[in-house]
Amino acid sequence: MNNFAFLRAENADDAVRAVNANTHAAFIAGGTNLIDIWKYNLRHPELLVDINHLPDCSAITETVDGGLRLGALVTNADTAYHPLIESRYPLLSKAILAGASAQIRNMATDGGNLLQRTRCYYFYDANAPCNKRVPGSGCAAINGYNRIHAILGASEHCIAVFPSDMCVGLAALAAVVNVTGPNGERRIPFADFHRLPGDQPDLDNNLQHGELITSIDLPPKGFEQNYSYLKLRDRQSYAFALVSVATGLELDGDVIKDARIALGGVAHKPWRVAEAEESLKGKAATPENFAEAAAVILRGAKGYEHNSFKIELAKRAIIRNGMMATEPESQRPGAKPSL
Structure with missing residues (x-):
């Protein structure tokens, strides 16, 4: 039994304060990946902060420069089938629909998609050494069964790959991730959001503890013709x-x-x-x-x-x-x- 506290946040500031105050707290929206890693005993949050009711995070809107802003709480399915995404960013729609299953896309959020953990089987095996799960324990994949693993940007500490399809489309479009946290708001170019493993493979991205993704900005150019x-x-x-x-x-x-x-x-x-x-x-x-x-x-x-x-x-x-x-x-x- 995993006991935990639950808090429904009404705004982003409250959500950030609650998670920042507890190193074992986690945001939860769709929960499609968080629940997976929890069931595998890879993470044990003491506090879940429900962000599903935050204002201004559940819509797709046009930006002043002619692009689109994806609210972090918009589901993958609603994004893929949104008329403006289908007409102006069909590459992103195709990438989203190539991922997961219809049921998961109906639950998973755009912000959560960016935060997926690897699907490396050694990461999910508590009996196997994994620097991503237990820093300093080693990487079983390097000399193990590594069919799905990295061929680029790997290190001696980790050869895991990032699993998202949506993020490949966002990378090609040069999206920007908007976050808020204890130190205020910032914009992160998509190329700088995720990390290579280096000597800290336990860090998947450059978010700080307590920072919350609020939206993703798509630039005006969507390559809708080709x-x-x-x-x-x-x-x-x-x-x-x-x-x-x-x-x-x-x-x-x-x-x-x-x-x-x-x-x-x-x-x-x-x-x-x-x-x-x-x-x-x-x-x-x-x-x-x-x-x-x-x-x-x-x-x-x-x-x-x-x-x-x-x-x-x-x-x-x-x-x-x-x-x-x-x-x-x-x-x-x-x-x-x-x-």
């Missing part, structure tokens, strides 16, 4: 990515004016390489040019005993998804891209 999200996994239903790719292109004919490429399933955070995106500008959208960009993105990739296949898989996925982005209609069920 986009694609490709998720490669062991089964089509309810599985995490071995490799996923979010691609947004701005084209002038077949010439690339702007490009965004983000990968999931390959690192401790969504993976973007600005150099690769810049290298595509002014070039034709061809398999050869996407292959050159893929080589830059995968520079330094390292496989382990069971996941070395991911390097070639990621390369092919980048090329295929780049070509799919030139033909968004190819993503309809039953359709095939020209590549």
Whole structure:
């Protein structure tokens, strides 16, 4: 039996104060991941602070610069099917709908999606060493069964991957995360929100204790004309990515004016390489040019005993998804891209 106290917060300031006052307190909204890790005895909150009733966090609104603001409490399902997301940010809609199951998307919130823990099986096994769970205990995955693990940005302390699909889309769109905490409000560029493992793999992101995500801002550019999200996994239903790719292109004919490429399933955070995106500008959208960009993105990739296949898989996925982005209609069920 896990005994805990429960507090319903009526505003963000009250929620922040309550969690900041107790190192074993946690915010709860949809709870789809928190309850999982609690059941596995990985976390034991003494206080749950219910944030589901906070004002101004449950809507999708337009911003003064022409973008959109996603309230942190909007569900993944409501975000994916929102008319403005479907029409202006279809890449994000596709990424969300590739993740989890319909039931989970109906419960999970946009803010919570950013805070998912890894699905590394050693993290969930209390009998296995895991630096993410118990710092300094070791990483069982490095010499264990590591089929789903990282090929980029890993360290000797951790090779876990970040599991979110939605966040791969947000990374490609260069979203901004708005948070409030004991020291006030701040805006965090999406590229700076999640962390690589380094020597502190127990830290998934750069939030401080007591900080609360209030919203996520999408910039005006949504790549609504040329986009694609490709998720490669062991089964089509309810599985995490071995490799996923979010691609947004701005084209002038077949010439690339702007490009965004983000990968999931390959690192401790969504993976973007600005150099690769810049290298595509002014070039034709061809398999050869996407292959050159893929080589830059995968520079330094390292496989382990069971996941070395991911390097070639990621390369092919980048090329295929780049070509799919030139033909968004190819993503309809039953359709095939020209590549």
